[in-house]
Amino acid sequence: MAKHVIEFVQEILALARKPIDVYRGLIQAHISAEIAPHIDSVVERYSDHEFAELKLSHHLKRFIEIWSRHVAYLNYRDSIDIPDLTAAIDLLDYFTSTTKWWALSRDEPGLVLRPASRDPRNFLKSLPLISIGQGASGRASGAAEKLSGFLKEHRLGSTEAIIDLRQHIVSVWLLLSAFVCKSQGRSTTEEEDFEVAYDIARVLFFYTPPEDFLALTALRQIATNPTLSKAAEINFARGFDRKLDSSLAARLERSHGEYLANIAKVTPSASRNILTNSLRLLAQLQAVKLGMSRIEADEYESVIVGAMSFLDKIDVPSALFHEQSKVVELFKSLQPEEGVEEKMALMRRRIEGLLVDSTGNRDFLLQFTKLIPRITALLLLLAGGTKTQPRERLTDSDVKRALILLNRLLNE
Structure with a gap:
C-alpha cells in the first residue's frame, strides 16, 4: 500500500501541469460566437456519418473545442x-494523418512531427x-464517472459546465480509441484501445509542452507559405556566391566546423554550413x-543587411554571423540529445x-534541391541561437521553438 501511495505522489509531483488547474482552465475557456462557425465549417462534412451513437461531426466538434480551450489555457x-x-485542427490532422503517435508517454511527451502517411478526411469518413x-x-x-466526481469534489464549475467538460473529454477518448483501432486494422475497439486513448489525452493535458501544439501549426504554415516556394x-549570381564564400561567416564556419561533428551526421549538407546556408535563405526571402x-x-551588401533585419525582428542576434565567441557558442550548443536526430x-x-x-x-524538391538544407540550417541557427542554456544539448523543444520563430519570420 505504502509503495502505491509513494508512486502516486511521485506521479503528481512529476506532472508538468496540475489536473485541477487544467480542468479549471478548460471550463473557464469559452468559444465565442465568432469562433463557433469556423468549427462548424470544419466538421459539417461529417454530419451524415454516425459514430458511437452520435453524429461523427458532434464528436469532432467536441474534440476541436476541447483542444482549442486547452491551447488557450496554455497561453x-x-x-x-x-x-x-488552428492548433486544435492541426492536432486532429496529426492524429488522423500519421501513425505511431500512440507511443506518446509521460517520459516522452513531445509530439513527434512525422510525415503524413494517409488522407485524414478519408480516415475520418471510415x-x-x-x-x-x-x-x-x-x-x-x-x-x-471518476472525472465527474473529481470536478464536483473540487467545485470547478457549475453542474452544466461539469457535464459539458465530461462529454467533451469522453468524445476525445472515444475518437482516440477508434483512431488507434482503425490504424491497427481492427473494426471494434478493445479495452486496450481505451487505455491508450486515456493515456494519450492525459499526456497531452498534463505533460506535453505548450510549444508542441504551436509547432504543429508552425510547421504546416512554413511548408505551405508561398513565400518559401518563391x-x-x-538565383544567385556567381559574384554573390564568391563574396559570401569569402565572408567572415564562411571563414568562421570553416575554422570551427569541428564542433558540428555530431549534428553533421544527421544533416551533413546543412549543418556544415549553418551560417552561410542560413544567409542564403534569408537573402532569398529578402529578394522575394x-x-x-x-x-x-x-x-550583396544591401541584401545581406536586409537578410539580417529578418532576424532582428524575431530577436535573434546578428552577432551569430560575425563574432567568433558567439559562433563557437552556437556550434557547441548544437550537440543533439539522444533521439533528436531521428x-x-x-x-x-x-x-x-x-x-x-x-x-x-x-518534382519541386528535385528542382530546388538546396531548399531543405537551407531550411534545416536556419532552423538549427534559430534553435541554437535562442537557447537560454547554450551549454546544454540541443533538445526537441529547441527545434520546435525554432519552427515557431521561423514561422514568425516568414510572416513579418
Whole structure:
C-alpha cells in the first residue's frame, strides 16, 4: 500500500501541469460566437456519418473545442482565438494523418512531427465502420464517472459546465480509441484501445509542452507559405556566391566546423554550413520581399543587411554571423540529445511532403534541391541561437521553438 501511495505522489509531483488547474482552465475557456462557425465549417462534412451513437461531426466538434480551450489555457487566456482553433485542427490532422503517435508517454511527451502517411478526411469518413467494444465502453463510463466526481469534489464549475467538460473529454477518448483501432486494422475497439486513448489525452493535458501544439501549426504554415516556394526560385549570381564564400561567416564556419561533428551526421549538407546556408535563405526571402528574381554581386551588401533585419525582428542576434565567441557558442550548443536526430529527420520529411502538396509540383524538391538544407540550417541557427542554456544539448523543444520563430519570420 505504502509503495502505491509513494508512486502516486511521485506521479503528481512529476506532472508538468496540475489536473485541477487544467480542468479549471478548460471550463473557464469559452468559444465565442465568432469562433463557433469556423468549427462548424470544419466538421459539417461529417454530419451524415454516425459514430458511437452520435453524429461523427458532434464528436469532432467536441474534440476541436476541447483542444482549442486547452491551447488557450496554455497561453493564459480564457477566450478562444483563431490560433487556438488552428492548433486544435492541426492536432486532429496529426492524429488522423500519421501513425505511431500512440507511443506518446509521460517520459516522452513531445509530439513527434512525422510525415503524413494517409488522407485524414478519408480516415475520418471510415470511422463509422468502427464499433465501440463493450470493454472499451465500460472503461469510458467508469473513467467519466471518476472525472465527474473529481470536478464536483473540487467545485470547478457549475453542474452544466461539469457535464459539458465530461462529454467533451469522453468524445476525445472515444475518437482516440477508434483512431488507434482503425490504424491497427481492427473494426471494434478493445479495452486496450481505451487505455491508450486515456493515456494519450492525459499526456497531452498534463505533460506535453505548450510549444508542441504551436509547432504543429508552425510547421504546416512554413511548408505551405508561398513565400518559401518563391524564395527557392531566386538565383544567385556567381559574384554573390564568391563574396559570401569569402565572408567572415564562411571563414568562421570553416575554422570551427569541428564542433558540428555530431549534428553533421544527421544533416551533413546543412549543418556544415549553418551560417552561410542560413544567409542564403534569408537573402532569398529578402529578394522575394523586394520583387527580385536574381541577386547580383553588386547587391550583396544591401541584401545581406536586409537578410539580417529578418532576424532582428524575431530577436535573434546578428552577432551569430560575425563574432567568433558567439559562433563557437552556437556550434557547441548544437550537440543533439539522444533521439533528436531521428525526430529532425522525420520533421524534414513532413516539411518536404507539405511543400510538394502545397506547390502541386511533384518534382519541386528535385528542382530546388538546396531548399531543405537551407531550411534545416536556419532552423538549427534559430534553435541554437535562442537557447537560454547554450551549454546544454540541443533538445526537441529547441527545434520546435525554432519552427515557431521561423514561422514568425516568414510572416513579418
